[in-house]
Amino acid sequence: xxxxxxxxxxxxxxxxxxxxxxxxxxxxxxxxxxxxxxxxxxxxxxxxxxxxxxxxxxxxxxxxxxxxxxxxxxxxxxxxxxxxxxxxxxxxxxxxxxxxxxxxxxxxxxxxxxxxxxxxxxxxxxxxxxxxxxxxxxxxxxxxxxxxxxxxxxxxxxxxxxxxxxxxxxxxxxxxxxxxxxxxxxxxxxxxxxxxxxxxxxxxxxxxxxxxxxxxxxxxxxxxxxxxxxxxxxxxxxxxxxxxxxxxxxxxxxxxxxxxxxxxxxxxxxxxxxxxxxxxxxxxxxxxxxxxxxxxxxxxxxxxxxxxxxxxxxxxxxxxxxxxxxxxxxxxxxxxxxxxxxxxxxxxxxxxxx
Amino acid sequence: xxxxxxxxxxxxxxxxxxxxxxxxxxxxxxxxxxxxxxxxxxxxxxxxxxxxxxxxxxxxxxxxxxxxxxxxxxxxxxxxxxxxxxxxxxxxxxxxxxxxxxxxxxxxxxxxxxxxxxxxxxxxxxxxxxxxxxxxxxxxxxxxxxxxxxxxxxxxxxxxxxxxxxxxxxxxxxxxxxxxxxxxxxxxxxxxxxxxxxxxxxxxxxxxxxxxxxxxxxxxxxxxxxxxxxxxxxxxxxxxxxxxxxxxxxxxxxxxxxxxxxxxxxxxxxxxxxxxxxxxxxxxxxxxxxxxxxxxxxxxxxxxxxxxxxxxxxxxxxxxxxxxxxxxxxxxxxxxxxxxxxxxxxxxxxxxxxxxxxxxxxxxxxxxxxxxxxxxxxxxxxxxxxxxxxxxxxxxxxxxxxxxxxxxxxxxxxxxxxxxxxxxxxxxxxxxxxxxxxxxxxxxxxxxxxxxxxxxxxxxxxxxxxxxxxxxxx
Numbered sequence: 001x002x003x004x005x006x007x008x009x010x011x012x013x014x015x016x017x018x019x020x021x022x023x024x025x026x027x028x029x030x031x032x033x034x035x036x037x038x039x040x041x042x043x044x045x046x047x048x049x050x051x052x053x054x055x056x057x058x059x060x061x062x063x064x065x066x067x068x069x070x071x072x073x074x075x076x077x078x079x080x081x082x083x084x085x086x087x088x089x090x091x092x093x094x095x096x097x098x099x100x101x102x103x104x105x106x107x108x109x110x111x112x113x114x115x116x117x118x119x120x121x122x123x124x125x126x127x128x129x130x131x132x133x134x135x136x137x138x139x140x141x142x143x144x145x146x147x148x149x150x151x152x153x154x155x156x157x158x159x160x161x162x163x164x165x166x167x168x169x170x171x172x173x174x175x176x177x178x179x180x181x182x183x184x185x186x187x188x189x190x191x192x193x194x195x196x197x198x199x200x201x202x203x204x205x206x207x208x209x210x211x212x213x214x215x216x217x218x219x220x221x222x223x224x225x226x227x228x229x230x231x232x233x234x235x236x237x238x239x240x241x242x243x244x245x246x247x248x249x250x251x252x253x254x255x256x257x258x259x260x261x262x263x264x265x266x267x268x269x270x271x272x273x274x275x276x277x278x279x280x281x282x283x284x285x286x287x288x289x290x291x292x293x294x295x296x297x298x299x300x301x302x303x304x305x306x307x308x309x310x311x312x313x314x315x316x317x318x319x320x321x322x323x324x325x326x327x328x329x330x331x332x333x334x335x336x337x338x339x340x341x342x343x344x345x346x347x348x349x350x351x352x353x354x
Numbered sequence: 355x356x357x358x359x360x361x362x363x364x365x366x367x368x369x370x371x372x373x374x375x376x377x378x379x380x381x382x383x384x385x386x387x388x389x390x391x392x393x394x395x396x397x398x399x400x401x402x403x404x405x406x407x408x409x410x411x412x413x414x415x416x417x418x419x420x421x422x423x424x425x426x427x428x429x430x431x432x433x434x435x436x437x438x439x440x441x442x443x444x445x446x447x448x449x450x451x452x453x454x455x456x457x458x459x460x461x462x463x464x465x466x467x468x469x470x471x472x473x474x475x476x477x478x479x480x481x482x483x484x485x486x487x488x489x490x491x492x493x494x495x496x497x498x499x500x501x502x503x504x505x506x507x508x509x510x511x512x513x514x515x516x517x518x519x520x521x522x523x524x525x526x527x528x529x530x531x532x533x534x535x536x537x538x539x540x541x542x543x544x545x546x547x548x549x550x551x552x553x554x555x556x557x558x559x560x561x562x563x564x565x566x567x568x569x570x571x572x573x574x575x576x577x578x579x580x581x582x583x584x585x586x587x588x589x590x591x592x593x594x595x596x597x598x599x600x601x602x603x604x605x606x607x608x609x610x611x612x613x614x615x616x617x618x619x620x621x622x623x624x625x626x627x628x629x630x631x632x633x634x635x636x637x638x639x640x641x642x643x644x645x646x647x648x649x650x651x652x653x654x655x656x657x658x659x660x661x662x663x664x665x666x667x668x669x670x671x672x673x674x675x676x677x678x679x680x681x682x683x684x685x686x687x688x689x690x691x692x693x694x695x696x697x698x699x700x701x702x703x704x705x706x707x708x709x710x711x712x713x714x715x716x717x718x719x720x721x722x723x724x725x726x727x728x729x730x731x732x733x734x735x736x737x738x739x740x741x742x743x744x745x746x747x748x749x750x751x752x753x754x755x756x757x758x759x760x761x762x763x764x765x766x767x768x769x770x771x772x773x774x775x776x777x778x779x780x781x782x783x784x785x786x787x788x789x790x791x792x793x794x795x796x797x798x799x800x801x802x803x804x805x806x807x808x809x810x811x812x813x814x815x816x817x818x819x820x821x822x823x824x825x826x827x828x
Contacts, residue, residue, distance in 0.1 A: 027574050031586070033510055033527035035481045078557055238587065241482075279588055281533065298562070299554045301505065301533040303588030331482075331506050331533055335587070 039248030042241045043233040048107040052267065052350035053234060059337035059345035060238040060304075061321070065108060065353045066262040068228040068249045069242070071116040073221075073257035074328035077299035080283040085297055088259065089285045089324040094228075100290035102265060102318050105354055108232035117221040119257065232353040239279075239302060239335040242325060246332070256329040266319040266338075267350045273313050274346045279306035280325045280334040287322040288312050302333045311341065314349070371600065371625050373733065373740075376401060376409040376634040379556075380422035380487070380536060383607030384619045384636070384737070385432060387459040391737060393607075393619065393634065396421045398436075401634055407735025409634055415461035417468065422536060422605065426490040428498070432456050433519050434468070435488035435500050449485035451475040451502050453519035472520050475502055475512055475527060482507030483529075487605075489538025491546075491573065492516060499573050501530070501537040501548065509537050509550060509585075511574055530575040531568070531585035536605040540646075545569040547646065548577040548585060549593065551604040559630045561602030561623035566590025567646060580645060593618075594648035599626040600635070603648070608639065609737065614780050614816025617738045618648060636738030638779035649779040651739050652825055656728045656747045658719050662784050662822035664806040667719035668727070670712045670746060670763050675703050675722075698722050700748040711762045714753070716807050721828065723748070729825075732774060741774035741790055743767050755789035759799055759811040775801075777825075784822035786814060 034041065046063070053063045070093055092098065094112040099105065106112075231249060235241070240262070246254040276293055278286050281302040286294040286309070293309035300306065325334050338346040378395035384406075385392050391403045392414060400414025417423070420438030427433075432455065439449040452471040460466060477485035489501040498516040503509035509531035513522040531537065534550025541547070547569045553562035568577030568585040576584050583589030594603040602623025609617045616639040624630040638649035659668040679695045700723040707724075719725055726747040731740040744753040745767055752767035753775065767773055771791035778786045787801040792811065802812040803820040814821050 026572070027526055027528050028576070031529045031575065033483065033508070033529060035478055037481050078554065078560065247480075301552050301588055303552075303590075304583055306588070 037244065037247075039244060042236055042244040043231075043248070044236065046108070046232045046234055046353065048109075048232065048354060050232065050353065052352050054350060055337060055347045056238060058238060059339075059347045061264055061266075061336050061351055062235040062238070062240075063233070063351040063353060064235070064240055064262045064264045064323075065106070065230055065232045066240070066242075066245055066260060067106075067112070067230045069246045069254055069258035069260050070114060070228070071119050071224075071226065071254070071257065072259045072326060073117055073120040074326075075120065075257070077282050077328040077330065079328075080298050080326065082295070082297045085283040085285065085295070085326060088326055089283070097261065098287075098322070100320060102320055102354075105263065105265070105320075106230045108230055108353065110230045111227055113225055113227050115223055116226050118224045119254070238304075239333045242327075242332040242334060256327065256332075258327060258332065260325040260332070260334075261322070262324075262334075263320060263322045265352045265354060266314060266321055267352060268314045268316055268319060269348065270316045271313055272346065272348075273311050273341055274338040275311060275341075276309040276321070276336060277305040277307070277339050278323070278334065278336040279303040280323075281331050282325075282327045284323055284325040284334060286336070287320075288314070289319055302331075302335060304335055305337075305339075308339065314338070318352075371622060371627070371633050371635045372403075372407060372409045372738075374403070374408040374410045377411075377628075377631055378634045379621055379632045380605045381607065381619055381621055381634050382423045382425045382434070383490075383538070384609045384617075385425045385427060385459055387432070388463075390460070392425075392459045394419065394423050394425070394434075395621075396423075398423065405735055406636070406737030407740050408733070413461075415466070420486070422487045424488050424490050424538060424607065426492060426498075428492060428516050430457065432459055433490065433498075435474075435490050435519075437486035437488050437502065439484055439486045446479040447477055447481065447484035447506050448479040449477045449483075449502075449504075451485050451488045451500060453500075453514070455519060472518070474500060474514055474519070474521050475510070477503075483510055485510075487536045489536070489549075489607075491539040491541065493541060493546075493573060497573070498522075499539060501539055503531070503537060504535045505533050505555075508532055509534050509548075511539070511548075513573075528574045529586060530577055531590075532588055534566070534585070534590070538606060538608075539573060540608045542641065542646070543644070545571060545644070546573045546577075548575070549606040549646075550585070550590065551606070552590060553595070553602070553604075555602070555604065555623065557602075557623070559601055559624040559626065562595070563602035563604035563623050564595035565593040565603050565606045565620065565648075567593055569644075591645055593646055594620070594637070600624070601626075603635070609636075611737060611778070612814075614782075614814075615778050615786065616781055618646075619738075638738070639781060640779060640783045641781045642783065649783065651779070652729050652731075652742065652777045652785070654728075654730050655827060656726050658721070658725060658826040658828070659727050659787070660719065660824040660826050661716050661803045661806075661809075661820075662824060663803040663819050664716070666716040666806055667725050668714055668716055668801075668809055668823075669722070669725040670707075670751070671715045672703065672707045672712060672724045675706075704749070709765060711764055712751070714761050714763060714809055716803060716809050719826075727753070729777070732769070734774075736776045736778075739776060739778055742777055743769070743773060744775050744787075755792045755799075755811055757793040757795075759792055759795065759797070761801070761809055761811060780816060780822060782816075782822070785825055786821060787823055788814070 093114040242260050279302040280296050282299050284296045294307050296307045340346045378401050380396040381393045391406045393401050398417040398419040401409045402414040403409040419436035423434055423436035425434050435453045437451050450473050452473050454471045455469040457465040475485050477483040484504045484506045485502050486504050491499050498514040499511050501511045508529040510527045511530050512527045513525040515522045537550040539548050547567045549567045552566050553564045555563050568579040570577045579589035580591040600622040603620050605620050607619040617636050618639050619636050622633050622635050625633040640647045640649040728745050728747040729742045735741050750767050751763050752773045754764045755772040756762050774790040776788045799811040800814045804810045
């Protein structure tokens with residue numbers, strides 16, 4: 001489908017839907033389904049010298065500087081034990097990755113080259129389609145953010161043609177399309193690798209592992225050189241949809257099996273004792289001014305205030321907050337805010353990217 | 355070891371899961387049709403039960419559905435909503451929700467025929483939603499809604515036409531939660547409750563699946579949890595997660611037996627007593643401070659049966675035997691060291707008990723042998739709970755219903771229907787205790803208090819304190 005036509009269709013659908021609530025029910029227009037998943041539905045890229053931001057009404061921090069994700073192609077999320085995430089989320093992939101020197105923080109557009117594992121092809125397709133309805137002509141990738149490095153914009157996502165009684169085959173990720181190629185997500189011919197149900201013991205088998213267990217592959221991973229760019233963004237949602245950041249900043253090439261690193265700078269007028277409250281999908285580690293203050297282990301969904309740090313002191317002036325998030329397949333996102341000691345939300349600060 | 359022996363071992367350990375061959379994943383809300391109970395799991399695999407406690411796939415018919423069907427009865431027809439997705443955990447997210455009707459769930463009936471499927475919702479291959487895991491609700495006003503979505507992005511709700519099962523005219527898909535699975539909605543006391551499953555699915559004994567909920571005055575949300583957190587921010591109050599020997603509660607459905615008696619159906623990701631397989635489970639729903647919780651079936655053991663009316667205990671009417679000692683009232687006894695007062699034992703008193711039937715009464719609990727009742731689950735039951743034999747601990751003297759809707763205890767338990775008791779936890783956490791049968795009548799009755807000090811059988815009324823009992827263990 002032509003991208004412009006898709007936009008017109010989406011706007012038209014929204015207009016019709018908002019204007020025609022069934023049975024007069026009151027529905028918050030902001031909650032009506034929006035099927036546009038373009039990068040700019042989630043993020044506004046900001047300049048290095050952007051004016052300071054404030055936390056949102058509920059205190060969530062929406063301004064972050066995030067580097068394009070590092071490949072860590074786990075095929076499942078069950079490996080995220082305490083020791084695993086401590087190892088993987090504190091592994092230094094490039095110089096200055098964990099710097100606590102606010103004066104030397106990277107700026108939006110800065111690039112680094114890292115050696116990472118190559119992504120693995122093939123979606124897990126754990127349910128194997130279950131009786132059909134697998135769309136035909138499933139869509140292409142997502143557009144790259146404006147000014148975020150090289151590469152032609154990807155084609156818009158196509159609406160599936162909804163075959164009602166399909167064969168139920170899974171979908172495969174593209175086979176290593178180069179960054180910037182703008183290639184779409186391809187539907188394989190026939191049953192894809194990984195599309196067949198694996199380890200279905202969970203449905204009456206013996207002790208689970210239905211989704212394939214998620215154990216790292218035994219074979220030595222193929223290593224690649226990957227150029228990653230930092231992006232300062234303001235999220236349009238309370239949470240940071242990391243999967244959309246990954247897709248949008250990689251022309252749809254990075255989706256699952258990733259490590260995200262992000263930082264933000266909290267500017268306080270005075271010393272204040274607070275707790276950092278955060279949620280992430282999946283595991284994450286959070287640092288404030290170089291101190292590890294919170295760990296969210298295991299395969300978990302993003303929940304606001306899922307974890308909360310011990311009391312910490314944000315000092316007058318600049319404070320550096322870092323987050324590292326890892327996920328295998330599935331949604332990846334994070335959210336964070338501060339609480340005062342008395343349980344109220346702390347919002348008396350500004351947020352910058354330097 | 356044979357099947358019967360295996361079942362017996364299981365029953366002696368716990369009564370938290372169904373028995374038989376209750377293997378399923380993502381069970382639909384349980385439906386009753388012509389005296390049988392039905393549910394279906396992902397892939398359309400059926401489970402059927404004639405009593406609601408013993409389940410198997412025999413007698414059911416696989417239905418042509420994809421993932422995680424749900425079912426609701428509207429008028430005299432059954433509406434099934436189900437879904438399909440081409441993706442899965444690491445795939446795309448182009449899902450569809452479809453509905454279809456049937457006049458009966460009995461595949462042997464000449465009326466058994468599913469109507470043509472109607473697609474009512476969909477998600478595109480890469481949007482923030484995966485249109486699977488449908489859940490149906492008919493509101494008190496007769497409006498029909500379906501919730502759908504999974505771990506990938508938003509959970510949505512859209513209104514359907516209860517006459518056709520198709521989308522209601524002008525219906526909007528509304529985001530109501532994030533990253534749940536297996537959502538559905540129920541209505542209770544002025545609130546709509548959105549239930550969903552968090553945690554890790556499908557990882558056997560390591561699964562962390564757990565059922566959570568939020569509530570709203572509107573079926574389109576926002577759904578807020580017990581700490582004021584919106585489910586669109588990931589909020590949700592736990593309904594049930596894990597219990598000893600069972601991990602990964604997921605895919606909630608509610609069955610209202612009658613006013614005051616509610617059951618939740620779900621699956622355990624792993625039942626340790628059944629090789630870690632995924633099994634159907636049914637537990638009572640208890641409402642506490644406006645929130646649903648999974649209640650408890652009574653475990654085999656010795657209990658005080660305490661009346662909710664007065665707090666007295668059910669006992670067999672035998673001669674009261676005083677105990678010696680403990681007269682140091684008002685600070686008597688001086689500085690002598692404390693000693694243990696002996697409990698009254700069964701062998702101290704049983705020799706003087708009548709050998710025939712003995713009546714029951716209700717009186718102060720003093721943990722005497724004639725007040726201690728042993729509950730032992732049997733291998734048949736009612737929806738979600740086994741029948742129990744209820745005997746005086748250490749004996750085979752069994753509580754029994756008599757003709758005329760009264761009570762007695764018989765010297766030996768024989769397994770007769772009037773000696774079998776269903777024990778259902780009620781929505782307020784108390785228990786209802788009902789005989790399977792009463793000689794000479796088909797009337798459904800339960801154990802009731804009559805006055806503070808006597809018990810009988812009478813009609814159940816959730817608003818009548820006389821119908822409620824507490825089961826205490828010390």
